[in-house]
């Protein structure tokens with residue numbers, strides 16, 4: 001019986017699911033609504049503060065984790081939804097989905113290291 | 116009070132019929148009559164050729180699983196009064212080949228069941244003892260899953276099994292977990308390859324309908340998904356220590 005390599009992607013998918021459930025809605029609320037609409041102090045996301053965050057080790061890690069794990073979660077979910085809808089995507093599209101998430105991860109790491 | 120209800124049965128005799136068809140019967144029933152009793156009435160009084168399985172009539176033998184108005188249910192536990200004045204449509208469990216009328220061929224499931232070694236692979240008792248004792252908490256770890264009696268409603272409910280019949284499926288994986296989770300068992304290493312393969316737990320996408328239709332509240336979706344965690348741990352363990360002898 002051949003061992004499946006799904007555990008890697010499932011672990012990323014699971015971690016992304018957990019993270020997005022815990023911090024996703026609040027991140028969207030704070031960065032997308034509350035601050036721009038002035039419900040929260042605009043100073044919260046002042047350029048210098050966000051820059052300082054992105055320059056700290058913990059901040060870099062948090063940014064990469066959110067971008068990468070959200071991507072892996074979303075791509076894995078979409079890939080499985082296609083299958084559930086009866087669209088049986090082959091290895092190529094599977095690689096494309098996970099490749100997209102991997103590319104996003106690499107980009108996030110490179111960009112975060114550059115700030 | 117006796118009322119009359121219309122029961123439509125799927126009829127199919129693979130050797131002589133080109134394709135399945137629905138046949139309707141008008142069946143007198145009382146409030147306490149189950150769908151199974153409706154079928155028995157048809158067989159006894161209207162059409163002796165109707166074929167279906169049953170035995171216990173009390174939801175413990177697992178023979179009378181059918182699609183009742185499109186939902187996998189036990190014929191003996193589903194009452195006709197629920198559907199009156201509408202019609203009841205009884206069809207064989209989805210995703211299985213039909214032997215005749217409402218009787219399905221279970222061979223595929225039975226082979227899978229055998230592949231998971233659904234029995235205790237005896238662990239050596241502690242030194243000086245000749246038996247393995249078990250604490251109530253240890254029993255709780257598997258008790259719920261041991262209530263599965265292979266009705267196969269979960270296979271009829273599982274869209275993944277419908278799309279890919281090679282998928283080991285809910286009941287077999289649940290019974291696999293039932294023995295892996297038993298403190299007296301030493302068969303884990305023999306069962307993990309079934310869990311780890313693409314058609315093992317990884318065929319599941321957590322639709323969860325299996326747990327919804329299970330008449331014994333076994334929660335196969337939970338058992339399967341606990342084993343995604345187990346399989347992942349096993350994967351990384353194997354990755355880090357490829358040569359380590361798999362211990363149980």
Ligand code: FES
Pocket residue numbers: 168169170171172173174175176177178179180189190191192
């Ligand atoms: S006849 Fe035994 S479960 Fe229904």
